[in-house]
Amino acid sequence: MKILILANSDVGLYRFRKELLQKLLEEEHHVFIALPGGEKVIRMVQMGCAFIRTEIDRRGINPANDIALLKKYVHIIRTTDPDIVLTYTIKPNIYGGIACRILKKRYIANITGLGSALEKSGIIKWIAVFLYRLALKEASCIFFQNAANQKKMHAFGIKGKREVRIPGSGVNTDEHPFEAYPDKSESVEFLFIGRIMKEKGIEELMNAAEYVKISCPDIRFTVAGECEEDYQGRLEEAQQKGILTYLGFRDDVHTLIKGCSAVVLPSYHEGMSNVLLEASSGGRPVLASRIPGCAEVFEDGATGIGFEAKNVESLKKAFLTFISLPYEKKKEMGLRARKRMEDRFDRAAVIQAYMEEIRRAGKEGKDELI
Structure with missing residues (x-):
């Protein structure tokens, strides 16, 4: 399968999801990553990913920039023609999800946090709620990282076709091995x-x-x-x-x-x-x-x-x-x-959850063609 990943940071994608990338590549999927440039991009390309530079104003609320991002995602999805799209963080979830709906592509979203817009009151909050509803309604699966975020999304009427809770991004316990505690003589x-x-x-x-x-x-x-x-x-x-x-x-x-x-x-x-x-x-x-x-x-x-x-x-x-x-x-x-x-919290459980949902979405695609 061709798998497109939309994210807002090379550091975040590499640090927390490189094991998933490796698993996808090992199973001979074609993996495209669309995100801003950075030092970690080189490592992901060396792994076998195809990189598409995609600038994102992560914290800005400029409508022109966001519309440009949506158009960019539509262009990327049209040209790569992925079998499934994985989205991470707020703007890729929202504008990537909308782009997938426009082009009728299957997608899996990961709610890595609600962000400040949903924590506040006022017009910005309700614009964010509207966009989330629009973006996630047709998601093949939404991964939630904690029960409170899932409950809050439901309270706003934001739901996908299927939802799974995972222990965040998990942690690679081999890359973060146990270390002896500092000596008693050292200052805290x-x-x-x-x-x-x-x-x-x-x-x-x-x-x-x-x-x-x-x-x-x-x-x-x-x-x-x-x-x-x-x-x-x-x-x-x-x-x-x-x-x-x-x-x-x-x-x-x-x-x-x-x-x-x-x-x-x-x-x-x-x-x-x-x-x-x-x-x-x-x-x-x-x-x-x-x-x-x-x-x-x-x-x-x-x-x-x-x-x-x-x-x-x-x-x-x-x-x-x-x-x-x-x-x-x-x-x-x-x-x-x-x-x-x-x-x-071992990261292997998160990778397994993703692979199951990707296979499920792939099977649904084949069923629709019959």
């Missing part, structure tokens, strides 16, 4: 890895870190990620004050996880947090918002500590609680976190 280091933006909780993180450093000056805070909003100056100022270390974008995620005591994610909303999965697989406790997409990953008090999203006081308390834990307890949390990933 909290690590944030992610896009630097308000909805990832970066403001709460900086405020809580500043407070904790007053009473616990030896504690270290490290932030890694690309600024998608205007936080560069504030992060640099915080670094000059000795509150945190800002590394910018880093590709060596596992190395950073290996060196930390715990990973922190104060996010407002998630599909299923990949960084929490990877941290847990590496044997690190996590401190995370008690929100859908984070709460499923960790067991509060056993493999991590939860706190309320958008709440600096709650985050401060979580930091201080973790710091006060005995060294052996921190170490034990990491061991339990790894076991949880092996038992519940």
Whole structure:
């Protein structure tokens, strides 16, 4: 079969879905990837994928840009003539789904998160709801990464022909092996890895870190990620004050996880947090918002500590609680976190779910031709 994949990032597609790409190629499917350029594109092309450059304004709401993206998708689908289309993230899901409906192509969508538009009120929210309904109505399957997102979509009247829940993108436990916990003599280091933006909780993180450093000056805070909003100056100022270390974008995620005591994610909303999965697989406790997409990953008090999203006081308390834990307890949390990933979140299960749905969609196509 010819399989077209629509995504918004080469890094995301490669880091979280390269095993699926490899499986498709091993089964001798022709795989096309349509997404913006980037360093990981070369690796996917070397694997055997055909690349189609497709620029996406990921966070913008410019109608002209979005219409241009829809037209681009229609052109790509017409020229590649795929048997099935896989879409990831919000704009590929919406405009890729609409393009598939226009051209009567089978498609499978993955809801990696609802995004800020559906979390707010006003006209933007209802435009997003309308577009989602239009885009996903004829999807052969919609993959949901958590029950809350699925329930919310249903409340908005957004449904596909078939729905399957998967454990996010899963985690490759071989690429993120268990790592021995840092030595007892080392200072506790909290690590944030992610896009630097308000909805990832970066403001709460900086405020809580500043407070904790007053009473616990030896504690270290490290932030890694690309600024998608205007936080560069504030992060640099915080670094000059000795509150945190800002590394910018880093590709060596596992190395950073290996060196930390715990990973922190104060996010407002998630599909299923990949960084929490990877941290847990590496044997690190996590401190995370008690929100859908984070709460499923960790067991509060056993493999991590939860706190309320958008709440600096709650985050401060979580930091201080973790710091006060005995060294052996921190170490034990990491061991339990790894076991949880092996038992519940192995990426092989996600690949299997995709292959089953692709085969199902392919069989439906053959049945229609008879």
